[in-house]
Amino acid sequence: MKTSEVLERLPREELQNLLKKSDLKASLILIFNWLLIASCFVAIKLFPEWWVWILSAIVLAGRQLGLAILMHDCCHDGFFKTKWMNRFFGKWFCAAPVFADLDRYRTYHLEHHKTAGSDSDPDRPNYINYPVSKASFMRKMLRDLLGLTGIKVLYLIIKMNAGTVKYQLSYDGSKTLEISLFSQLKNLVVNLWPSLLIHTIAFYFLGLHYFLFWFAYLSFYMVFSRIRNAAEHGSPIDSNDLNPLVNTRTTIANPLERLTVAPNYVNYHLEHHLLPSIPPYQLKEFHKKLSQLGVLKNSKVAKNYGEVISDLIKM
Numbered sequence: 371m372k373t374s375e376v377l378e379r380l381p382r383e384e385l386q387n388l389l390k391k392s393d394l395k396a397s398l399i400l401i402f403n404w405l406l407i408a409s410c411f412v413a414i415k416l417f418p419e420w421w422v423w424i425l426s427a428i429v430l431a432g433r434q435l436g437l438a439i440l441m442h443d444c445c446h447d448g449f450f451k452t453k454w455m456n457r458f459f460g461k462w463f464c465a466a467p468v469f470a471d472l473d474r475y476r477t478y479h480l481e482h483h484k485t486a487g488s489d490s491d492p493d494r495p496n497y498i499n500y501p502v503s504k505a506s507f508m509r510k511m512l513r514d515l516l517g518l519t520g521i522k523v524l525y526l527i528i529k530m531n532a533g534t535v536k537y538q539l540s541y542d543g544s545k546t547l548e549i550s551l552f553s554q555l556k557n558l559v560v561n562l563w564p565s566l567l568i569h570t571i572a573f574y575f576l577g578l579h580y581f582l583f584w585f586a587y588l589s590f591y592m593v594f595s596r597i598r599n600a601a602e603h604g605s606p607i608d609s610n611d612l613n614p615l616v617n618t619r620t621t622i623a624n625p626l627e628r629l630t631v632a633p634n635y636v637n638y639h640l641e642h643h644l645l646p647s648i649p650p651y652q653l654k655e656f657h658k659k660l661s662q663l664g665v666l667k668n669s670k671v672a673k674n675y676g677e678v679i680s681d682l683i684k685m
């Protein structure tokens with residue numbers, strides 16, 4: 371079944387309702403994410419025990435991923451009603467805190483939507499090698515937890531912003547570019563000043579507690595990002611088919627998973643690929659309607675992320 375055929379099965383009025391955006395819902399979701407972030411720093415200030423730092427880092431990493439997901443929704447102009455709100459809040463309150471670039475990400479990501487299920491997909495290196503052996507998967511998790519992946523990613527973020535490496539979120543750094551040192555420094559200032567401004571302000575107010583951000587970012591955030599990324603397109607029914615019904619997976623996330631690997635409705639990824647302009651807060655309802663129509667009966671819909679991980683590992 372083609373995407374157009376799927377949408378034709380939905381009554382026009384229902385489809386229009388699903389596409390309705392709400393500034394109130396978007397604002398509440400964004401505020402909720404930032405309140406959770408603030409609570410992590412409050413927790414370690416009030417209770418400076420090591421285990422509080424660990425728990426706070428886990429929750430904070432889930433919200434770091436949450437901000438990246440909201441940036442993704444803003445890049446589709448599918449979060450707030452207006453383009454300027456998606457651009458403004460997407461840039462300053464979602465992208466910049468996690469060293470992302472809304473505009474470049476938008477260009478990159480829209481190409482992913484056009485080409486997912488083909489060799490032209492820029493995200494393909496992130497998922498095409500799944501399933502992997504259990505030993506390989508555990509090594510990936512260990513590198514993520516130890517910060518090795520995070521250091522590599524941060525290094526390549528700097529290189530991409532300097533303009534010496536092509537912008538790509540597989541972070542392999544294979545496509546290098548030759549530019550002058552002056553141009554590199556200029557690019558770094560132009561591309562990273564929003565992030566540097568926000569983090570300077572954060573350090574000023576948080577002091578040493580600010581380093582919780584880096585603890586979370588370099589470890590648990592990398593773990594959650596890898597699992598989320600692989601869950602969307604790893605080990606699909608057919609990775610060489612442009613149809614989202616066979617190249618994409620949806621996962622029904624439980625509360626703990628929504629706090630960590632699946633914030634802000636990102637788990638409804640198949641639905642998102644079928645209708646990228648739908649607001650994230652409408653994806654659950656869209657999933658329900660598609661299920662009622664029997665559209666997803668032959669697609670990959672995992673019961674939880676444990677099932678996804680089992681699918682990503684060779685038995």
